[in-house]
Amino acid sequence: MRMTDLMSGAALSLFPMIGLVIFGLIFLAMTVRVLRSSNSEARRHSAMPLEEGATLARTDRTPRELASNPNAPERTDA
Amino acid sequence: MPNNTHNSPGIAAQSGAPSGAAAGGLESFRYDDGVVRLFAWATVIWGIVAFLAGVFIAVQMAFPAANLGFSFTSFGRLRPLHTNAAVFAFAGNSIFAAIYYSTQRLCKARMWSDKLSRLHFWGWQAIIVSAAITLPLGITQGKEYAELEWPIDLAIAVVWVGFFGVNFFMTLINRRERHMYVALWFYIATIVTVAMLHVFNNLWVPAGLVHLVKNGEMPSPELMMKSYPIYAGVQDALMQWWYGHNAVAFFLTTPFLGLMYYFLPKAAERPVFSYKLSIIHFWSLVFLYIWAGPHHLHYTALPDWAATLGMVFSVMLWMPSWGGMINGLLTLRGAWHRLARDPILKFFVVGVTFYGMSTFEGPMLSIKLVNQLSHYTDWTIAHVHSGALGWNGLMTFGMLYWLMPRLCQTELHSKKLAGAHFWLATVGIALYVLSIYGAGITQGLMWRAFDETGRLEYPSFIETVVVLIPMYWIRVFGGLMFLLGAILMLYNFIQTWRNRPEQYEEVVHQAPALRPAKETSEKHTLMSGDWHRAWERRPVKFTVFVLVGVAIGGLVEAIPMFLVKSNIPTIATVTPYTPLELAGRDIYIAEGCYNCHSQMIRPLYAETVRYGEYSKPGESIYDHPFQWGSRRIGPDLAREGVTNPSAAWHWQHFEDPKLITPGSIMPSYKWMLTSPLNFNDIKGRVDAMAMLGVPYGPLVVGDNAIFHAREQAYEVALEIQEQGGPPIADTQETKAVALIAYLKRLGTDLYKDPDDVNTKDPFGDYIPAASRMVPGDGPEDGSEVPHADD
Numbered sequence: 001m002r003m004t005d006l007m008s009g010a011a012l013s014l015f016p017m018i019g020l021v022i023f024g025l026i027f028l029a030m031t032v033r034v035l036r037s038s039n040s041e042a043r044r045h046s047a048m049p050l051e052e053g054a055t056l057a058r059t060d061r062t063p064r065e066l067a068s069n070p071n072a073p074e075r076t077d078a
Numbered sequence: 079m080p081n082n083t084h085n086s087p088g089i090a091a092q093s094g095a096p097s098g099a100a101a102g103g104l105e106s107f108r109y110d111d112g113v114v115r116l117f118a119w120a121t122v123i124w125g126i127v128a129f130l131a132g133v134f135i136a137v138q139m140a141f142p143a144a145n146l147g148f149s150f151t152s153f154g155r156l157r158p159l160h161t162n163a164a165v166f167a168f169a170g171n172s173i174f175a176a177i178y179y180s181t182q183r184l185c186k187a188r189m190w191s192d193k194l195s196r197l198h199f200w201g202w203q204a205i206i207v208s209a210a211i212t213l214p215l216g217i218t219q220g221k222e223y224a225e226l227e228w229p230i231d232l233a234i235a236v237v238w239v240g241f242f243g244v245n246f247f248m249t250l251i252n253r254r255e256r257h258m259y260v261a262l263w264f265y266i267a268t269i270v271t272v273a274m275l276h277v278f279n280n281l282w283v284p285a286g287l288v289h290l291v292k293n294g295e296m297p298s299p300e301l302m303m304k305s306y307p308i309y310a311g312v313q314d315a316l317m318q319w320w321y322g323h324n325a326v327a328f329f330l331t332t333p334f335l336g337l338m339y340y341f342l343p344k345a346a347e348r349p350v351f352s353y354k355l356s357i358i359h360f361w362s363l364v365f366l367y368i369w370a371g372p373h374h375l376h377y378t379a380l381p382d383w384a385a386t387l388g389m390v391f392s393v394m395l396w397m398p399s400w401g402g403m404i405n406g407l408l409t410l411r412g413a414w415h416r417l418a419r420d421p422i423l424k425f426f427v428v429g430v431t432f433y434g435m436s437t438f439e440g441p442m443l444s445i446k447l448v449n450q451l452s453h454y455t456d457w458t459i460a461h462v463h464s465g466a467l468g469w470n471g472l473m474t475f476g477m478l479y480w481l482m483p484r485l486c487q488t489e490l491h492s493k494k495l496a497g498a499h500f501w502l503a504t505v506g507i508a509l510y511v512l513s514i515y516g517a518g519i520t521q522g523l524m525w526r527a528f529d530e531t532g533r534l535e536y537p538s539f540i541e542t543v544v545v546l547i548p549m550y551w552i553r554v555f556g557g558l559m560f561l562l563g564a565i566l567m568l569y570n571f572i573q574t575w576r577n578r579p580e581q582y583e584e585v586v587h588q589a590p591a592l593r594p595a596k597e598t599s600e601k602h603t604l605m606s607g608d609w610h611r612a613w614e615r616r617p618v619k620f621t622v623f624v625l626v627g628v629a630i631g632g633l634v635e636a637i638p639m640f641l642v643k644s645n646i647p648t649i650a651t652v653t654p655y656t657p658l659e660l661a662g663r664d665i666y667i668a669e670g671c672y673n674c675h676s677q678m679i680r681p682l683y684a685e686t687v688r689y690g691e692y693s694k695p696g697e698s699i700y701d702h703p704f705q706w707g708s709r710r711i712g713p714d715l716a717r718e719g720v721t722n723p724s725a726a727w728h729w730q731h732f733e734d735p736k737l738i739t740p741g742s743i744m745p746s747y748k749w750m751l752t753s754p755l756n757f758n759d760i761k762g763r764v765d766a767m768a769m770l771g772v773p774y775g776p777l778v779v780g781d782n783a784i785f786h787a788r789e790q791a792y793e794v795a796l797e798i799q800e801q802g803g804p805p806i807a808d809t810q811e812t813k814a815v816a817l818i819a820y821l822k823r824l825g826t827d828l829y830k831d832p833d834d835v836n837t838k839d840p841f842g843d844y845i846p847a848a849s850r851m852v853p854g855d856g857p858e859d860g861s862e863v864p865h866a867d868d
Binding site (some may be wrong): 020026031033037047050052 | 180183184255257259260261339340341343347349350351352353354355356357358361362366369383386387390391394587627630631634635638841863
């Protein structure tokens with residue numbers, strides 16, 4: 001029996017059902033994940049765009065200059 | 079290659095801070111803002127090109143002579159240029175600028191490879207330039223938003239996956255922040271899904287290469303660039319709109335949501351309203367979007383089950399979309415007072431509001447009853463512009479106004495100009511979409527109007543066109559305002575850039591290296607939710623699950639469509655196009671006729687009365703690619719061969735459409751009446767189609783395809799002459815004759831006698847005329863008879 005015959009024998013209404021069931025399960029799982037997560041963790045994550053990491057130093061030299069001579073004196077204001 | 083960490087002993091020594099992976103496990107690093115600058119400038123410049131092209135073709139809608147009579151400036155060829163420029167050049171560069179800026183900061187890491195970043199930038203610009211050259215030349219696959227031909231498709235795959243994808247994922251893997259922020263999830267979904275869509279919608283057979291391999295002859299440049307998709311008819315339609323809809327979803331929505339989740343909090347200086355909501359938003363959106371494509375094909379020859387599935391999932395999509403919009407707008411809580419004086423926030427707020435409007439309208443338009451009215455009208459055009467200009471455009475402008483001063487390390491030149499840009503853009507969009515909503519609904523209602531005697535109230539299609547012209551002029555005005563706003567932005571940014579410091583300052587940041595994720599002894603049960611938290615820290619695993627999520631929808635729709643026989647009932651009288659008709663079809667595609675004409679009569683009474691018997695799935699089994707179209711600026715052509723078979727009519731119509739149909743907005747195609755048809759290319763075209771399983775039988779032998787085409791060209795030319803057109807000698811070698819042969823064929827298969835058709839081997843009994851002819855046999859007018867050795 002070929003795959004085409006097998007699929008043709010299956011009821012077409014089955015395919016949309018499969019989709020809806022899979023979506024329902026994923027949605028349920030996500031809802032559980034969200035409800036169970038801590039508020040403090042969510043608050044910390046929601047503020048992530050506002051963090052940029054600690055600034056160590058500023059330099060007006062290009063990366064190429066830094067790569068060629070990293071020890072040369074330069075302006076810093078860390 | 080990796081350049082994530084920069085040890086800077088000089089800096090560290092002077093600042094007294096640790097350097098590289100020095101004391102305390104801290105690493106110092108710089109962000110690569112150079113590549114962000116490049117993408118930001120490219121966004122501004124390509125945006126203006128895209129808007130200019132849009133205004134130019136909008137003028138042609140109201141005043142067709144504005145194409146100046148050139149083939150390469152006609153609406154059919156420039157409309158794909160406009161859409162590609164808007165989507166892939168403007169929005170594309172915008173999302174790259176956003177991704178390169180925010181990913182580095184969210185990962186606390188420089189992009190993995192500067193070289194890949196630059197290759198990505200220059201590769202993408204080269205692709206855009208290739209599109210700008212090939213599309214006006216009529217080099218196109220003829221599939222909306224996937225017009226670019228196969229060599230450019232290959233380049234897109236290399237740049238997207240090889241340069242951009244590798245660089246992005248390696249940056250994620252080498253990040254210094256444990257949790258992947260939700261914006262990164264949207265970027266992940268964008269990268270993997272666009273790659274998947276691009277590959278599966280661009281599986282083709284290049285005709286030039288087939289010709290080269292089979293015959294050992296160098297093909298013409300035109301044939302070299304030509305390809306045919308492996309899918310045909312219904313299957314091609316499903317694949318194309320699975321791609322087309324999800325190009326909107328994963329190129330114009332998910333990356334912009336990532337942009338929103340990063341830049342909106344930045345601009346508002348407030349954290350995201352609800353991170354929990356963003357998680358639900360992400361997974362629901364990503365999972366649901368992929369199913370929605372078939373709603374572009376309601377009432378077409380696509381099986382009803384697939385269309386219904388698309389509709390149901392489209393309606394469900396409304397909820398996560400609005401969840402995202404609400405999350406965006408509520409992020410501004412506590413910052414609303416700044417709205418009046420901050421143009422950046424204005425752009426973001428109106429942009430997010432347009433997202434909400436578009437994502438309400440989209441599900442509404444996907445409902446079959448609404449779609450009956452809206453489909454093929456300007457309503458769809460208004461809908462996509464409310465999304466593209468309102469959501470993508472305004473979000474991009476907001477991001478650029480926030481980003482450019484930071485990238486140029488100076489103040490924005492003029493806040494007032496930015497404010498003026500906001501109002502020009504917003505009023506411009508309003509004028510555009512309101513006039514085109516009006517045009518769409520007006521035309522849709524006129525197409526289906528019946529008088530009291532039960533006949534069509536507007537039987538002549540042109541009646542439903544001329545009434546729209548004033549609305550088309552308003553659209554031009556709205557588009558001009560939008561364009562003017564973008565020009566103000568360019569001026570503002572140039573002035574800002576001129577105030578930049580002599581040397582850009584490089585900020586050195588510091589963060590601890592990421593240690594391997596802790597393996598806990600706790601069991602991750604479903605109910606604990608910890609399993610997802612673990613994915614959020616593992617980019618590869620997360621990516622695999624996203625890919626599975628988006629693949630499910632595509633597979634559940636595609637597998638039955640390709641494998642269930644009952645989806646495409648065969649019709650005994652449907653045969654392949656003749657070689658000349660095939661060449662004509664390729665001209666139809668090259669000229670972009672599908673941008674204005676559909677070839678799909680829906681089983682609706684108003685349509686069957688106007689155009690004839692509705693289109694059947696089995697009629698387009700040899701259509702590589704399908705040409706059902708998405709808009710009727712001119713009438714449907716699915717039964718053109720039945721309702722309008724006169725060759726001379728078409729000849730004159732190409733010469734001057736207004737002469738045949740007063741008020742017509744179709745431009746003259748005079749150049750086609752003199753452009754010579756390359757008959758030698760036809761061999762390669764037929765060979766490529768035969769490779770796809772089209773039963774051409776003896777036509778793939780020797781030069782039979784060319785002989786067959788010449789014989790049919792002669793017949794069409796003779797008909798033109800007999801119907802009062804120019805003499806055969808002036809017509810039979812032209813492109814117009816091939817296109818006429820194709821148009822005369824459209825929709826006729828259904829009316830053939832099955833006893834006269836051999837579907838298995840339709841050209842089985844073909845013998846070239848030169849072999850059949852005896853001396854003295856020929857037309858009485860003395861014109862040249864096609865010969866096998868011509």
